[in-house]
Amino acid sequence: MATYSRLPGSVALITLQNPPVNALSAAVRQGIVDTVQRALKDPKVTSVVICGQNGKFCGGADIREFAGPMLGPPLVPMIHAIEAVDKPVAAAIEGVALGGGLELALGCHYRIAHSKALLGLPEVTLGLLPGAGGSQRLPRLIGLTAALDLITTGRQHDSSFFSSLHLLCVCSQSISSVCVSGQSLDSRRLSTLPCPCPPDVDSLLDKTMVKVRQRSRGALAPVACVQALMAAASLPYTQGMEKERDLLTTLFNSGQARALQYAFFSQRVVGKWSLPSGASWDNSAARTISKAAVIGLGTMGRGIVVALALTGISVVAVETQEKQLAEASQVVPAMLQREAGRRSLATPPGVISFSSNLQDVCEVELVIEAVFEDMSLKLQVFRHLTSVCRPGTLLCSNTSGLDIDRLAAVTQSPGLVVGMHFFAPAHVMKLLEVVYGPRSSPEAVATAMQLGKRMGKVSVAVGNCPGFVGNRMLKPYLEQANFLLEEGATPQQVDEVLEEFGFPMGVFRMSDLSGLDVGWRIRKEAGLTGPGVESTRTRQGRRYSPLPDQVCEAGRLGQKTGRGWYQYDGPGGRVARSDHWVNIFLEAYRAEHGLVARSIAPEEILERCLYALINEGFNILQDAMAAGPEDIDAIYVFGYGWPRHHGGPMFHAGQVGLGRILERLQHHHHNHPDVPHLKPSTLLRRLVAVGSPPVQKWREFINKERVHSQL
Numbered sequence: 001m002a003t004y005s006r007l008p009g010s011v012a013l014i015t016l017q018n019p020p021v022n023a024l025s026a027a028v029r030q031g032i033v034d035t036v037q038r039a040l041k042d043p044k045v046t047s048v049v050i051c052g053q054n055g056k057f058c059g060g061a062d063i064r065e066f067a068g069p070m071l072g073p074p075l076v077p078m079i080h081a082i083e084a085v086d087k088p089v090a091a092a093i094e095g096v097a098l099g100g101g102l103e104l105a106l107g108c109h110y111r112i113a114h115s116k117a118l119l120g121l122p123e124v125t126l127g128l129l130p131g132a133g134g135s136q137r138l139p140r141l142i143g144l145t146a147a148l149d150l151i152t153t154g155r156q157h158d159s160s161f162f163s164s165l166h167l168l169c170v171c172s173q174s175i176s177s178v179c180v181s182g183q184s185l186d187s188r189r190l191s192t193l194p195c196p197c198p199p200d201v202d203s204l205l206d207k208t209m210v211k212v213r214q215r216s217r218g219a220l221a222p223v224a225c226v227q228a229l230m231a232a233a234s235l236p237y238t239q240g241m242e243k244e245r246d247l248l249t250t251l252f253n254s255g256q257a258r259a260l261q262y263a264f265f266s267q268r269v270v271g272k273w274s275l276p277s278g279a280s281w282d283n284s285a286a287r288t289i290s291k292a293a294v295i296g297l298g299t300m301g302r303g304i305v306v307a308l309a310l311t312g313i314s315v316v317a318v319e320t321q322e323k324q325l326a327e328a329s330q331v332v333p334a335m336l337q338r339e340a341g342r343r344s345l346a347t348p349p350g351v352i353s354f355s356s357n358l359q360d361v362c363e364v365e366l367v368i369e370a371v372f373e374d375m376s377l378k379l380q381v382f383r384h385l386t387s388v389c390r391p392g393t394l395l396c397s398n399t400s401g402l403d404i405d406r407l408a409a410v411t412q413s414p415g416l417v418v419g420m421h422f423f424a425p426a427h428v429m430k431l432l433e434v435v436y437g438p439r440s441s442p443e444a445v446a447t448a449m450q451l452g453k454r455m456g457k458v459s460v461a462v463g464n465c466p467g468f469v470g471n472r473m474l475k476p477y478l479e480q481a482n483f484l485l486e487e488g489a490t491p492q493q494v495d496e497v498l499e500e501f502g503f504p505m506g507v508f509r510m511s512d513l514s515g516l517d518v519g520w521r522i523r524k525e526a527g528l529t530g531p532g533v534e535s536t537r538t539r540q541g542r543r544y545s546p547l548p549d550q551v552c553e554a555g556r557l558g559q560k561t562g563r564g565w566y567q568y569d570g571p572g573g574r575v576a577r578s579d580h581w582v583n584i585f586l587e588a589y590r591a592e593h594g595l596v597a598r599s600i601a602p603e604e605i606l607e608r609c610l611y612a613l614i615n616e617g618f619n620i621l622q623d624a625m626a627a628g629p630e631d632i633d634a635i636y637v638f639g640y641g642w643p644r645h646h647g648g649p650m651f652h653a654g655q656v657g658l659g660r661i662l663e664r665l666q667h668h669h670h671n672h673p674d675v676p677h678l679k680p681s682t683l684l685r686r687l688v689a690v691g692s693p694p695v696q697k698w699r700e701f702i703n704k705e706r707v708h709s710q711l
């Protein structure tokens with residue numbers, strides 16, 4: 001709703017009220033219409049100020065309402081009516097003015113903002129465009145060039161940025177004196193102004209279109225944003241508004257908008273974590289950490305040190321290898337300085353001290369072990385930590401998939417052990433998997449989750465199983481990609497299909513980037529390859545592709561060696577080029593194993609890679625290793641490059657249709673009975689059997705099934 005009050009003198013104050021961000025719900029819009037009418041009718045009122053309750057102007061249209069029928073007064077005519085009134089109306093912006101909130105402010109005649117307020121038009125991140133006149137008014141106020149950048153990226157800025165673009169008036173006169181002076185409002189109505197364009201407007205629009213298509217492959221909204229701004233640059237306001245409405249209608253009805261809005265809410269749902277034990281975000285107290293330590297200063301460890309220091313935590317950075325320590329003590333402060341310069345930090349960065357002595361962690365409250373991915377080494381470190389740390393210190397491991405409970409078992413307080421699985425580069429990547437073992441205490445989980453939030457991460461609580469959630473699902477995906485090579489595909493073909501779907505990198509380019517030896521080492525540890533293991537295509541009772549092992553054995557470890565599934569300009573090269581060696585190698589491999597190459601359709605490539613991954617997601621939900629589909633989807637969007645406009649693997653399954661996913665998995669499993677990952681999960685079958693409920697209902701369904709022991 002919106003409340004009306006009269007300030008001393010002749011100013012009417014309208015306050016938007018819809019906690020927590022005063023989103024423009026039907027009730028708020030109705031409140032605005034009613035209170036503006038009241039102000040207009042009151043002869044004593046000569047000017048109007050619109051503000052938001054609790055220090056927040058407005059977070060935009062109420063996204064929750066997008067799922068249902070549009071009720072209440074529509075936004076576009078409401079804003080237009082405000083712009084048209086003959087009493088000056090000012091938006092007084094505190095906190096945020098985003099999306100429809102900023103569009104409302106653009107319909108006002110004046111805008112005043114608190115220096116810390118954040119403003120922007122982030123609709124593109126929700127698969128939309130600023131559809132309440134924003135795409136037409138903003139360029140008329142700040143010019144086409146600046147508007148293109150703001151609207152196609154959805155970037156938010158503080159008020160000093162917008163003051164410099166003259167979006168805000170630094171009011172030397174009060175609103176009431178504007179009225180008293182009888183200044184005409186004509187020039188304050190943005191819809192009446194021409195759109196300032198640079199001389200090379202066509203080239204600017206063309207270049208922006210190319211850029212947005214490259215940046216977010218397959219995404220509709222950025223393209224529609226450019227089209228709306230083309231209209232602003234070339235058409236009168238009324239026709240521009242028609243174009244805005246048409247584009248918005250198309251976007252609204254697209255699956256992409258639904259996917260992006262789901263992604264917005266799933267990011268928030270995962271913060272409200274719960275464990276099978278009943279412990280949850282609202283019943284578990286977190287400790288506030290001010291001193292931490294990181295053990296191991298390889299790539300991951302260095303990033304973690306920086307991520308911690310950026311939050312103001314002081315860090316003891318330990319590395320026992322002298323050479324590595326010397327290098328890290330040069331590199332890490334520079335990384336920290338660079339990162340601190342990029343962000344506006346609320347507190348100064350924490351102090352980092354470097355040491356080669358594990359004893360130096362004895363005073364810290366939390367330790368993150370980030371040594372080599374080797375269980376015996378990690379066990380050794382945990383044994384040592386439990387003997388040198390103060391009782392009560394939280395011990396965390398950055399393992400990417402090893403058993404947290406085995407590490408906990410060698411400590412004095414297994415309840416204080418959790419996994420904190422960062423993604424490289426750890427100070428940049430948004431995802432953190434917080435892994436709870438059977439003995440991890442709610443306090444330890446809550447502390448790791450809160451620490452992740454402080455570091456600006458999307459933290460997701462996951463259960464302790466090999467590979468946790470992200471890497472466990474990656475396994476069948478990689479496996480299918482390798483099988484496809486055996487059957488006749490090339491790395492480029494597979495990668496192109498996945499990149500066309502929207503992944504920034506296909507599976508083989510991604511493997512080259514991460515280093516092929518990572519998986520090789522894990523497979524050796526699992527006894528799947530290595531000396532003495534027979535070179536067959538069946539291992540440990542299931543189909544196995546030795547292809548990636550053989551590529552490693554040829555000394556091709558990916559970008560770092562200049563050769564992998566592709567060739568590069570040299571070790572560390574970035575540009576992947578197809579390599580004749582790989583084609584010859586694949587042909588020889590197929591000949592050796594009596595395989596006849598066939599032409600494989602892009603649909604089969606996509607289905608086998610994605611549906612195998614999705615199927616594992618259902619198994620993970622069934623095993624209660626993730627609390628709900630939103631957790632899996634957030635992990636894939638924030639950690640594995642899953643295209644956000646496809647929502648996440650589980651959301652995508654719902655959009656494709658669970659029946660269809662089941663049918664295709666059955667088909668592929670029938671063709672490949674020795675591949676267990678293609679066998680449809682029981683949960684998927686159960687969901688199809690009850691009519692394929694929407695993804696938002698799965699959590700409830702799974703919990704009920706569990707109670708009735710159906711899963």
Ligand SMILES: CCCCCCCCCCCCC[C@H](O)CC(=O)SCCNC(=O)CCNC(=O)[C@H](O)C(C)(C)COP(=O)(O)OP(=O)(O)OC[C@H]1O[C@@H](n2cnc3c(N)ncnc32)[C@H](O)[C@@H]1OP(=O)(O)O
Pocket residue numbers: 020021023059060061062063064070075096098099100101103122123126128129130131132134248249252253265268269
């Ligand atoms: C069928 C064809 C029809 C076609 C025509 C239809 C015509 C319809 C006309 C529409 C016109 C379009 C209007 C406009 O252009 C569209 C928009 O405005 S879209 C919304 C744009 N705004 C945003 O994207 C802002 C999103 N929010 C944020 O970025 C952040 O929440 C924040 C505001 C910066 C605050 O951040 P934090 O303090 O960190 O808090 P949280 O993020 O955790 O949020 C707290 C709480 O609030 C909920 N929430 C936030 N914003 C909204 C919102 N806009 N609507 C609803 N709810 C919102 C959030 O989910 C959290 O909820 P909780 O998890 O606590 O339940």
